[in-house]
Amino acid sequence: MSGGRAQAREQLERLLLLIPEIAREHDGRRLDELAELVGTTVDRVVRDLEEATARAYYHHAGPGDDLQILIETDRVRIWTTGEFRRPIKLSPLEALALALGFRILAADDRPGNREAFLARAARLEARVASRAVDGRAAAGFHIAAGDEGEDGVRLALMDAAAACRCCRIEYLKAGDEAPGERVVHPYAVGYTGGGWYLIGHCTMRDAVRLFRTDRILSVSVLESRFDRPADFDPEPWITRLGGLYRADHEIEVRVRYSPGIARWIREKGPVEEQADGSVVVRHRVADIEWIVRHVLQYGAEAEVLEPAEVRRAVAEAAARVIEAGRAPATGRGG
Amino acid sequence: MAEQITKLQRWLDLIALLVGRRLPVTVEEIMERVPAYAARWVEGDETKRATARRTFERDKDELRALGIPIETVTYRINYGAEEVEGYRITRRDFYLPYLELVRESRATPSDTGSASGRSVRPYDLEALELPEDEAAAALDALRRVADLPAFPYAAEARSALRKLTFDLVPEIGGDRPVFYIERPDAGRVLERLRPLSDALLARKRVGFRYHGIIRGETTDREVQPYGLFFQRGQWYLVAHDLGREEIRVFRVGRMEDVRPNRRAPNTPDYEVPADFRLQDYARRNAWELGEEEPVRAKVLFRFPLSLWAARNRHGELVESRTDGGEVRAFEVQQVDPFLRWILGFGGEAVTLEPPELARELERMARDVVALYGEVAG
Numbered sequence: 001m002s003g004g005r006a007q008a009r010e011q012l013e014r015l016l017l018l019i020p021e022i023a024r025e026h027d028g029r030r031l032d033e034l035a036e037l038v039g040t041t042v043d044r045v046v047r048d049l050e051e052a053t054a055r056a057y058y059h060h061a062g063p064g065d066d067l068q069i070l071i072e073t074d075r076v077r078i079w080t081t082g083e084f085r086r087p088i089k090l091s092p093l094e095a096l097a098l099a100l101g102f103r104i105l106a107a108d109d110r111p112g113n114r115e116a117f118l119a120r121a122a123r124l125e126a127r128v129a130s131r132a133v134d135g136r137a138a139a140g141f142h143i144a145a146g147d148e149g150e151d152g153v154r155l156a157l158m159d160a161a162a163a164c165r166c167c168r169i170e171y172l173k174a175g176d177e178a179p180g181e182r183v184v185h186p187y188a189v190g191y192t193g194g195g196w197y198l199i200g201h202c203t204m205r206d207a208v209r210l211f212r213t214d215r216i217l218s219v220s221v222l223e224s225r226f227d228r229p230a231d232f233d234p235e236p237w238i239t240r241l242g243g244l245y246r247a248d249h250e251i252e253v254r255v256r257y258s259p260g261i262a263r264w265i266r267e268k269g270p271v272e273e274q275a276d277g278s279v280v281v282r283h284r285v286a287d288i289e290w291i292v293r294h295v296l297q298y299g300a301e302a303e304v305l306e307p308a309e310v311r312r313a314v315a316e317a318a319a320r321v322i323e324a325g326r327a328p329a330t331g332r333g334g
Numbered sequence: 335m336a337e338q339i340t341k342l343q344r345w346l347d348l349i350a351l352l353v354g355r356r357l358p359v360t361v362e363e364i365m366e367r368v369p370a371y372a373a374r375w376v377e378g379d380e381t382k383r384a385t386a387r388r389t390f391e392r393d394k395d396e397l398r399a400l401g402i403p404i405e406t407v408t409y410r411i412n413y414g415a416e417e418v419e420g421y422r423i424t425r426r427d428f429y430l431p432y433l434e435l436v437r438e439s440r441a442t443p444s445d446t447g448s449a450s451g452r453s454v455r456p457y458d459l460e461a462l463e464l465p466e467d468e469a470a471a472a473l474d475a476l477r478r479v480a481d482l483p484a485f486p487y488a489a490e491a492r493s494a495l496r497k498l499t500f501d502l503v504p505e506i507g508g509d510r511p512v513f514y515i516e517r518p519d520a521g522r523v524l525e526r527l528r529p530l531s532d533a534l535l536a537r538k539r540v541g542f543r544y545h546g547i548i549r550g551e552t553t554d555r556e557v558q559p560y561g562l563f564f565q566r567g568q569w570y571l572v573a574h575d576l577g578r579e580e581i582r583v584f585r586v587g588r589m590e591d592v593r594p595n596r597r598a599p600n601t602p603d604y605e606v607p608a609d610f611r612l613q614d615y616a617r618r619n620a621w622e623l624g625e626e627e628p629v630r631a632k633v634l635f636r637f638p639l640s641l642w643a644a645r646n647r648h649g650e651l652v653e654s655r656t657d658g659g660e661v662r663a664f665e666v667q668q669v670d671p672f673l674r675w676i677l678g679f680g681g682e683a684v685t686l687e688p689p690e691l692a693r694e695l696e697r698m699a700r701d702v703v704a705l706y707g708e709v710a711g
Contacts, residue, residue, distance in 0.1 A: 037496060051342050054343065055343050082350070083354060086457060088401075088497075089401065100487075104479065117471075131403070140561045141531075172642050189512050190515060242515050293680065296677050297674045300705050320681030325685070325699075
């Protein structure tokens, strides 16, 4: 019952979009284009259109139903002077999707602009939606695909990436004595569960590099423009586990996680189970600073097994914590 | 014949009959002119007529739920002597208004960024003038949710995008090269998320099996969904747990066998309390969650980590030091995750107050040093 309803709903929504798309083109549209347009298969599009066509068998031709559909091998044409020549307003769920999308954009915006942006967005929603988005429905969703500390840095990078404008960034690399300035060509901005990253060409290194946006302290968008390589694709940077990472030189670090926290580690990806209930993970890392911080956050529940240099680095970092706690008023420790 | 007419065809017939009609259509006329109803209605058998009528009532409700604006109009005939109820769909309520892009440099609508130049305007509808930045924001908003990992209404976001780009060319404002990376289990999460979000919108109870990570146990839960939030690449359900009689947060990826209550789909099972605020559960840090009385902790961030803490607004600035270091205050509800976060900075962040937190951090660091006894020397 509900399956039939869901199917009819999807078919109706597809058809009410397909018909105007086809009808406005004198020569009709290619079936494969239409399938791509509505995100389904050619077969599905043909079946939907055939159902609409079959109405002619039981209908007398007349006003409001003068819809003629001609399905050819790879094309479809529609002649009509009646209804369905224009897409319908957004359905309640489409309008909800739009409202939630606007909220994501507002969260990216500078704090002072958010209210005004959302007010304009609400006016637009009301005009294009079949009915106003229910405030209760929208309040049921919260999308924190950013960090609340964001102050326009990521927005500026996204705009610069769209406009192919070079940027001067102030970047604080973990473990550096001070932030450094770099000029980058922002190719793309990407989100993983771990945060936001910029993939861009670093003019200092003359290579494409990955930057964590939380470590970009400020951005100045420059007048100069860059050309994004036509073959640029973030895909090679995406790891099997849904992270962003690529390195020319990396080492393998084996870390043992105690039985007490093994459950959380298993959720993150493949592990080697140990007889005592602990798990061992082989991390591929380019940056020792990163793995040291990562392991330290588990306290004594995580132990680097090898290599020895990383074991030493973790022990030294823990020793610095003790030392710093004893003389907190002094400058940089270590 | 009625059996051969599909539901889609019946719906199309009903919409085609009602849309654009100046005068409302009475129920009798609908019964006679929509072939699927007429097949039962005209035979005269009372049971069949009642079935046809019920089918229409259900269709009307379902189409309205989809946003098809079927209007009920009461009007008088016979010089006001008789009151009749009828139905219609006005074109202005049904069709998307004509979207006209307004370039900032010119105050007149432009057809360069609009695809509507290709199509005639078949109906008398309002025209909606859209400044370029607003049009770009709308398209961007829809792309962002459509790409969000496991977003339950991604298909709806894509269809909305297709409707708006009927008039607007998709390239308006430039396509921001922004991408979200889906976790490998996103498909599995979406399968659970869609019934959860539909139940949330309809205020229906949901049962599921939950794998609790803290105790490592799998339990059956019966909940009233209050909200869904996405954080750090994961979706979470905030719900009133009927077994435990309190609000709990569940990670959607840890659920199995999600079963919404399918009885009385149009009647809500519960109401979300007016004082419920979803944001209170979607805190950014693990140490901000919990019911305990918060501890105010002061942490010194040494230079240059101080710049990073300020850029990301961690805590509240209490003191700026001449060496570039900054003391920032935090309201800590759960000490352990907070101290582990500080420990990760390897001495670049120092807990100053309260002293018991500073001592606990030192103890944690000593445990780590002890673990590597032979290398620490």
